[in-house]
Amino acid sequence: MSRSYYEASARERLAGVVDAGSFHEFVPPAARVTSPHLAQLDQPVAFDDGVVVGRATLAGRPVLVAAQEGGFLGGAIGEVHGAKLLGLIERARTERPAALLFLFDSGGVRLHEANAGLVAVSELIRAILRARRDGVRCLGLIGGAGGCFGGTGLIARCCDRLVMSEEGRLAMSGPEVIETARGVEEFDSRDRALVWRVTGGKHRYLLGEADRLVEDDVDQFRAAAADLLDSEAGLTLAAVEREHARLQQRWQRFADCDDAPEIWQRLGVDNPAEVPLLPLDQFLAVADGCRSAP
Amino acid sequence: MNREQLLPQLFGKTWKPTQSAENFFLGSGEVGTEAGAETVQVIGTAGAAEVGVDLALAMAGAVLDTMRRHPGRAILFLLDTQGQRLRRRDELLGLNGYMAHLAKCVEIARSRGHRILSLVYGQAVSGGYLTTGMMADACYALADAEIKVMNLPAMARITKIPLERLEALAQQSPVFSPGVANYRRMGHLLEVWQGDLAACLGTALHRPLEDDRRSALGRERGGRQCAETVAERVRAHA
Structure with missing residues (x-):
């Protein structure tokens, strides 16, 4: 039976992605480790501070895993949440x-404890890149209802590999933030189709920002993550130089584009207007022929 | 302070600009240290620069260029930035990917023996600071600089907490209110620079290198009471 990854809670996703019954939580809710900063703003706390961390196996191999709960303060990163990661x-x-698996579902820095959150995000970026230098394979999954924005969008792109669903969203500033700052003409955050064209999985996959695109299904995320356990890992000067050339080329080719279909057309998609409607298998058949490889 | 005032205070007449745009500048300068004069490579933003795809790429290019042409030379970020550029176009191109790329370049430079320092001399706001200055081995700011995620009115709007409430709490809580002193208490800023800035830089260049110990510093200074303990509990959990 297929289960929606988008609609599942962090704990449900986690239980479905790793081997059944293999998850062992570190600092679980029973330990009552909560944010010390929310009470002064009369905000409720969560006994896991919006993130579940622990060890498990995936396809029989040991992994460390974290899952953010978008339902608690948007999965945003505060002092305790950040420290657990x-x-x-x-x-x-x-x-x-x-592998080190991240099930991202987070709007970025938690504003109620903004300074601690910002510092935590910077510590996480440094720690992930340091771990990658040591060869720790970092895999990110993006398909939750809260998306992956702000500081969490940066953390995600510091991973070795990303798996997304079409429903997943990945960006720096969220559409609401841009609309508030620059007006509805710049970014209409209520235009769902526009939001998905710009930040959604299909565009990120075509652009080479995501490595795998799967259906909104817990088992498909699981299969993709298991498959990536043998992917190349590490952070080297040569790889970073290659990425630099790719990003430079992207800037040169698409800097004047205003919407995603213009980019898809230039990539060589024959019928860009159809892309949002294509079922996954048909989309991949089109995309794999012309997308920018990560 | 603006860059025209800052650069002479750091480098005197040794400052050699190689690129100077309205919002971005590159160059090198010499700093007197106990071991003699040492050259520092500067990557700077100015005029409250917004960091978009182009600027993130330019800074990443400057880091890669320093590794190629001046192996081992210290890199100093001098920052005045209002944060990430809030434009649909930049998001369309994957701004977070460009910024993360810059962070990777800095990490590689660190691994190849480049000392990485940062000084906020104007303002530093969230996305413009995370993958530049906050990536440094040690982070510094001038006393009259400003560091923040966002201002209190915007924060009130998004969290739906009344502004008066936030302003009152800001007086006693370092955790969400903007300010250099608060980021020092969080353990993020190693020191706030005042007085002889060239001497401050000279000292910073010869501090012993250590792993990221900002969580420990945040605890010692009382700004982040939990971070270090919680991370340690996760590390040690059986």
């Missing part, structure tokens, strides 16, 4: 699991 990344450097 940081501890997990540092742990991966000594334990050397087959």
Whole structure:
């Protein structure tokens, strides 16, 4: 039976992505480790501060895994939430699991504790890149209802590989933030089709920002993550130089584009207007022939 | 302080610009240290620059260029930025991917023995700061600089908490209110620079290198009481 990844909670996603019954949580809700900053703003706390971390197996191999709960303050990163992720990344450097898995679902820095959140995001970026230098394979999954924005969008792009669903959204500033700052003409955040064209999985896959595109289904995310356990890992000067050339080329080719279909057309998609409507298999048949490889 | 005032204070007459645009500048300068004069490569933003795809790419290019042409030379980010550019076009191209790329370039430079320092001399706001200055081995700011995620009115609008409430709490809580002193208490800024800036830079260039210990510093200074303990509990959990 297929289960929607988008609609599942963090704990449901996590349970479905790793091997059944294999998850062991670190600092679980029973430990009552909550944010010390929310009470002064009369905000409720969560006993996991919006992120679940622990160890499990995936296809029989050991992984360390984190899942953010978009239903709690947008999955945003505060002091405790960030520290749980940081501890997990540092742990991966000594334990050397087959992968460090992130089930992202987060709008970025938690404003109620903005300074602690911003510093935490910067610590996470540094820690992930440091772990990658040591060869820790970092995989990110993006398909939750909260999307992956702001500081979390940066953290995600620091991973080795990303798996997205069409419903997943990945960007720096969210459409609402841009609309508030620049007006509805710049970005109409209520235009769902526009939001998905710009930030959604299909565009990110065509652009080479995501490595795999799957259906909105927990089992498909699981299969893609398992498949990537043997992907190349590491962070080297040569790889970063290649990325630089790709990003430079993207800027040169598409800097004057105003909407995603213009980019898809230039990539060589015959009928860009159809892209949002194509079922996944047909989309991949089109996209794999012309997309920018990550 | 603006860059025209800052650069002479840091480098005197040794400052050699190689690129100077309205919002972006590159160059090198010499700093006197105990071990003699040392050359520092500067990557700077100015005029409250917004960091879009083009600027992130230019800074990444400057880091890669420093690795090629001046192996091992210290890199100093001098920052005045209002944050990431809020445009649909930049998001369409994957702005977060460009910014993350810049962070990767800095990490590679660090791994190849380049010391990475950053100084906020104007303002530093969220996305414009995360993958530039916040990537440094040690982060500094001038006392009259400003560091923030966003201003309190915008924060009030998004969190739906009344502005008066936030303003009142900001007086006693370092955790969400903008300011250099708060980022020092969080453990993020190692020091706030005042007085002889060239001497501050000279000292910074010869501090012993260490892993990221901002969580520990945040605890020592009382700004982040939990971060270090919680991370340690996750590391040690059986």
